[in-house]
Amino acid sequence: MVRSRICRECEVRTAEGACDLPENETCKLFELFPLVAQAILATDSDDIQDYIRAIRENVCSVCLDQRLDGECALRGRMRCALDSHLVAIVEVIEEATGKSFRRDSLTA
Numbered sequence: 001m002v003r004s005r006i007c008r009e010c011e012v013r014t015a016e017g018a019c020d021l022p023e024n025e026t027c028k029l030f031e032l033f034p035l036v037a038q039a040i041l042a043t044d045s046d047d048i049q050d051y052i053r054a055i056r057e058n059v060c061s062v063c064l065d066q067r068l069d070g071e072c073a074l075r076g077r078m079r080c081a082l083d084s085h086l087v088a089i090v091e092v093i094e095e096a097t098g099k100s101f102r103r104d105s106l107t108a
Helices: 002-009 033-042 048-058 086-097
Strands: none
Touching: 002 086, 033 048, 033 086, 048 086
């Protein structure tokens, strides 16, 4: 479900729809997906900000691309599918599990 929805919307793909990441770069969403799913499923909240916090604390914190101060060059360049598509990822996982969160807390 996640691949079919997120990869289709990802800006890092070819005109044919294939992933266009360089061979030496991996998609952080799928590289760390077990942690992503675990962080989302362990969060029991109606507020998307709590999911974002859980991802930052439990996934980004172990990602080799995030610096010790919490800054991430991939996030900064919008090259992290996990960060760029976090709301959609939570939506897909909530769809699969029947969870939902309040959308009025979303920020642009």
